[in-house]
Amino acid sequence: MSYIPHTDLERQQMLAAIGVTTIEDLFEAVPSSHRFPRLNLPAPLSEMEVSSELQAFAEANEHAGEFAIFRGAGAYHHFSPSAINHLLLRGEFYTAYTPYQPELSQGTLQATFEYQSMLCALTGMDAANASHYDGATSLAEAVTVAYEVGRGKRKKVILSPGIHPMYREVTRTYHQGRDIKIVGDKGRADLSDLIDMLDENTAMLAIQYPNYFGQIEDLAKLAEKVHEVGALLVMVVNPTALALFKSPGELGADIVVGEGQPLGIPLSFGGPYLGFFACRTEYVRKIAGRIVGETVDTQGRKAYVMTLRPREQDIRRDKASSNICTNQGLMALAACIYLSLMGKHGLRKVAELCYHKAHYAAAQIDALPGYSVDMSKPFFHEFVVKCPKPVSEVNQALIERGIIGGVDLGADYPGMTDHMLLAVTEVNSKDEIDALVEALKQV
Template identity: 75%
Template sequence: MSYIPHTPFETQQMLVEIGVATIDELFEAVPATHRFPKLDLPPPMSEMEVAAEMLAISEANDHAQDFAIFRGAGAYHHFIPSVVNHMLLRGEFYTAYTPYQPEISQGTLQATYEYQSMMCALTGMDAANASHYDGATSLAEAITVALEATRHRRKKVILSHAIHPHYREVARTYHQGRDIRIIGDRGRGEVVDLMEMLDENTAMLAVQYPDFFGQIDDLSTLADAVHDAGALLVMVANPMALSIFKSPGELGADIVVGEGQPMGVPLGYGGPYLGYFAIRQKYVRRIAGRIIGETLDADGKRAFVMTLRPREQDIKRERATSNICTNQGLMALSASVYMALMGKNGLRHVGELNYHKAHYAANEINRLDGYSVDMSKPFFNEFVVACPRPIARINEALLAEGIIGGYDLGAHYYHLTDRMLLCVTEMNAKEEIDRLVEILGGLG
């Protein structure tokens, strides 16, 4: 019976204790007309068979162990030190529940507190929560905080068109029941254009850093403009880029959100990832989700506990601003172990590798006949390539050579047909980049 340990003898003893003859009798309150339906599921399998089947299914996928991968667009193939997985596999971490009982959950609580601390260090914010579902839902939750912080008097939210298209879709899904307008993402998307949209009805303005196209805008005057309008500045930041670039805190952001996946979480076909959420002190009590704080125990010993609990749905019920309870705790642990291992110098080194390799690839591709790379702004590890042929054709040809090519921007931006978003990370060795360039050259 797989993971059910009962012997027939024990089952019998238990039934006697309860005072019934069969287990079926325990279901008497289920309407008889609908009780015990047949389930049309496949028959049981042994562990050996399941292992073989899972392997076979997994191998019907084109994965980064078999292919060179130059695709990012919100999910990134980075190096993950072996230690991360070994720590995640500790049953004490992954088979524990939410630390509602702090006396026997100090491990999860301290690791999460350290995660919050390192996210603050990276983003330049004062506080971070224990995670949201992913970067997209973090942005959606930031909108809620901004609406609350401006007391629901402001009904306009400006999202740059250079924020990941899926994030903007999620923001609209989350707020479809509210009387607000989400604008800004159908224009040209230059920072000056966004600034012009600010008015006394604007609750927040959000930009991505680096943006969806990998580029970094001049954001030096943005924060003042947003704050002068009485709105909040939200930045959607790739944490890996923050290893070398100015923190959003330095740039004046009020809330920093983003996808934590680049920090020690594998591609995993899109999840589980983690949405990080960091904020200025003045808004800290508006943060949704779990947050860990330091305190003392009855003996005066320093220890950690979930705090600001009265904001949460289980206590505040219909007056809560978010219904989140389960978060992405284990992925926050991944990020925590990853950032601890990489540390101050390692993370900067990885960030620089990304920068140099992406620029090497961009320069090489830009030299090819028929191709041009958008070098109008600084970029980190992704860049836009205008191609001489439809992206689908190019990717087909690359795939035949064992390469997963860039993301087809035409799918989301009608003016960007035949343009591909290429991503180069520390995982792409020079030979791999040269091979990519060579094949692209042959297709020119």
């Protein structure tokens, strides 16, 4: 099959229709001296030479594998079984674009279905879509759903300051120019302050679980309060943490979103990542993206098909509430393979390792003179350390010892100058943690 849509004859007819004879005639307005200027390029190289030049460029970068990484804040260094990459690189998965035709794409559709099902199991929701770009855009899409559920009459969106600062920024960018008012996150409001902001004009209240500081807040009464005013409870979650803690479904969440990167997707300069989105059944008609379902074909054999997609995106476009149709298919597949390989117990083991290593590190650091760790609330694998010096100085000293330190919280949270957000995962060995503690002591 030819992918060139026009024949020479058709081109001639089109040119004739606009009154010119050749393609070159179309560029007449560009002086000929500017059409093909001499380019000052180096001489061509052989493949071997190009390869070694690119290798040199690549080696100019620091490589994550050469450092002990204690930085998280939304992107986490976890172990990925090598089977993930090998399966992702299969041409059937790697090159396919929007492979939704059931006659041809049972493999991809099944993988998407399994991914959705596993996300439902993790979050305790009824339905998950085939994914969005990243955690931040998933949160922005949740705002759209809540606004639509409120029929556009509820215009207030309450965001906890404990949600990742970038997610809140993306959400604001997404919804700028609409009559949605985003409140709650400019100061240091706690959960009870956020609950006080709830009213009949509130479309949703969103919190992060664990929050940006790695902590688990007391969410027992939250859903009840949010639902009392008819608003939706949205939770931004870390998928690894869900293997250990109560599911958002049990806590009364209506929509659960988050970043799927911890599920077998490398850090790789911040992308491509994976936004997951799950919700209760009553809201599936309002969500963007696609849902793949399991059915049987005419002969009664198990089959997978695109079950639900927002009709507005295809046939009632003037009524569409979101223009996001696409998903992160390959990254969703990576998460699906990761979760399959880990299984229920494996994922819990990863979460337990993260939890215990983080708590070991926190206790060691808290015991250091000049340092203190905020242990006022339960935490998962991240925690806030108050440092005796500016965070930038601490990080400079750490990087010289081959350690990537934590995020400087002062930049996003005024009043948290000299506070560092550290993350510890299963890949951080005890030796690495001890080296971190020793390095902090010497700073």
